[in-house]
Amino acid sequence: MNMPERYDPNDPRLEGWIPVPEGHDFPIQNLPLGIFEGGGHGPRPGVAIGDFVLDLEELGFLYGETLNEFLALGPAAWRALRKQVSWLLNAENPALRDESAARAKALYLVGDVTMRVPVAVGDYVDFYSSLEHASNVGKMFRDPANPLLPNWRYLPAGYHGKSGTVVVSGTPVRRPWGQLSADNKTAKFGPSQRLDIELETGFIIGRTTELGIPIPIAEAESAIFGVVLLNDWSARDIQRWEYQPLGPFLGKSFATSISPWVVTLDALAPFRVIGPVQDPRPLEYLQMDGPQHYDIELEVLLEPAGQEPVSICRTNFRQMYWSMAQQMAHLTSNGASVRCGDLCGSGTVSGQEPGSYGSLLEAAWNGTKPLELPGGVQRSFLEDGDTVILRGWCEGEYRIGFGECRGTIVPA
DSSP: OOOTOOOOOOOOOOOOOOOOOOOOOOOOOOOOOEEEEEEEEEEEEEEEEEEEEEEEETTTTTOOOSHHHHHTTTTHHHHHHHHHHHHBBBOOOOOTTTTTTHHHHHHEEEEEEEEEEESOOEEEEEOOOOOHHHHHHHHHHHHHOOSSTTTEEETTOOOOOGGGGGTTTTOOOOOOOEEEOOSSSEEEEEOSSSSEEEEEEEEEEEOOOOOTOOOOOTTTTGEEEEEEEEEOOEEHHHHHHHHTOOOOOOOTTTEEEEEEEEHHHHHHGGGGEEEOOOOOOGGGOOOOOOEEEOOOOOEEEEEESSOOEEEEEEEEEEGGOOOOHHHHHHHHHOOOOTTTEEEEEEOOOSSSTTOOOHHHHTTTTTTTSEEEEEEGEEEOOTTOOOOOOOOEEEEEEEEHHHHHEEEEEEEE
């Protein structure tokens, strides 16, 4: 049976022949891509479907130890692969389900494989695009009455991070050493005492450009392959001393964790929404009409050593002030080039109320209001042995998710 001419991988009626529990992050409508090792093989591309990984190299669809070469093929190739895999897994297509030998070679339980960073990250940029997060930080450290700097509503602020310390979910995060100052005049060298999280999403760039050639806003989303969860771990005490006058450096560069599965923008398309009103209206090169955001529920869980995980934050990506497309257009507006596999972080995603703040800095208000956890445990910042878990999902006619992005703090 051939694939129907107008086959839609986002059709909510689709069902696969691999059983997927209700509410699972990876139904047939998702099909995120990643790089895994298992079955005696080295790193290779796979697709997540339920509790399984489909081996794309075994099936002859895709090769390589990263997704970079595939990204370079462009959106038409991305869509063609997703459609082919969806049809292969469709309950109406008997092609693979009736071939037990092929099925055994091409399917692995998630628990039997090791996930890798899905792309070779060339450059990493972290933005600062949540109005609520920027306002909270401004209230704490600048002016409670006027927390935002004048430029914030005119441009997606960001900084260049360290791509070499981007790690996959599950990688332990070692507490960093750095310069610390108690009086903002003198310093000592020691382990960070104010280790924090940043709840973010990250988008992976799928286009390589020439130096001097910007990506216009109308083409920005076509240059984005997909989205991951991202935790931009932050040493607030190191950052506080070093960031004046040039901004984040060693307080950020020690580790950035991402989830292993890349959810494509095509899979997210049914969950597009209108973002918040931008006032003043952005400059022309940042203007875009119609739905420009995505309705992604986000959650942070904190698991102290030996205890059950506790939800400490629920928020939504849809309220981000600056969209991914605007971030992409601004990133290249000066002619800066990008490459397939480059990674951009959204910046901390925070809501308007306590319980929706995407960092401990906000949730415990710079240590003045410690979080109360079960068993009399308190947290203002992370302690050794703490595990942080980020989760994200979209809910509509069906649910798709991102899996987990987790990391455990180990001693300095």
